[in-house]
Amino acid sequence: MSVTVETAIDPATGEHFRCVFDAKTCLPVEPIQRFLNYCRKRGLATNTVETYAYRLVDYWRWLEYKALRWDSVGLDELADFVNWYLLGGDVAVIHESFRERVSKRSPKTVNQAMTAIQGLYEFHAAEGRIDDKQFVKLAHGWGKRGGFLWGIVKSGPERRKQIKLKEPKVFPGCLSDAAVVRLVEACLCYRNKLMVMLLRETGLRRGELLGLHLVDVQDVDVTGRLRVVRRHNPNGAWVKGTERVVPILHNRRAVQEMLRLYLLEEYPPEAERLGHGMLFVSL
Secondary structure (H helix, E strand, O other), X not given: OOEEEEEEEOOOOXXXXXXXXXXXXXXXXXXXXXXXXXXXXXXXXXXXXXXXXXXXXXXXXXXXXXXXXXXXXXXXXXXXXXXXXXXXOOOOOOOHHHHHXXXXXXXXXXXXXXXXXXXXXHHHHHOOOOOOOOOEEEEOOOOOOXXXXXXXXXXXXXXXXXXXXXXXXXXXXXXXXHHHHHHHHHOOOHHHHHHHHHHHXXXXXXXXXXXXXXXXXXXHHHHOEEEEOXXXXXXXOOOOOOOEEEEOOOOHHHHHHHHHHHHHHHOOHHHHHHOOOEOOOOO
């Protein structure tokens, strides 16, 4: 297929980002690229924008395969795409009990694609380039009987996808306290031990952990709290959640001691001279 995802560089900032090109014309696919640029300006995580790019490329390949214009697709065609994307090709509609056995992609991947596609059409409809596709519906979240506070708390209807696959709820599991202790003991440096302990005791996301600056942990010794701040970091880490203060509720003394050992005995002077202020650096 002629549509591919490539890496481009912003000449003004030097930032790397994903760009979707038509290999035949060597030009960006304008509808997709306008939407991706909008997502970047909104501050979405780099990985999220990259995922949108690849999902939209799959959608564009399906449009080419079906000889459809992107701005003429309706709910019926979108349902055909979902079936095609889930099963890996044109397959007749089958019973739901067999779908999981023959599917090529998970319902989560398909729903990610639908989120990107829905966002693409909503963006261009808001810009006035296409008519509103009505791929979402307004619905209340309390079900048939009503929620616990139904009739008491004022709430408006929610926007929901017209087409969405049911995702199985699978608990991935978590490490026991003893397993975490063994993992910390197996680490060969204070930096790695501190990473494991912070992940365990604060529940930070990976990008939030790697995006910590020295100033964000300056109150850990006194209050046992650290700050999560969204900013552009030299290591590419990005905070997807909201900016907030996170308390260390358990094993606070152990975390404080590990932070002190890391800063005093391992934190390299070269990192201090660079002045980027990152907490976790290469040793």
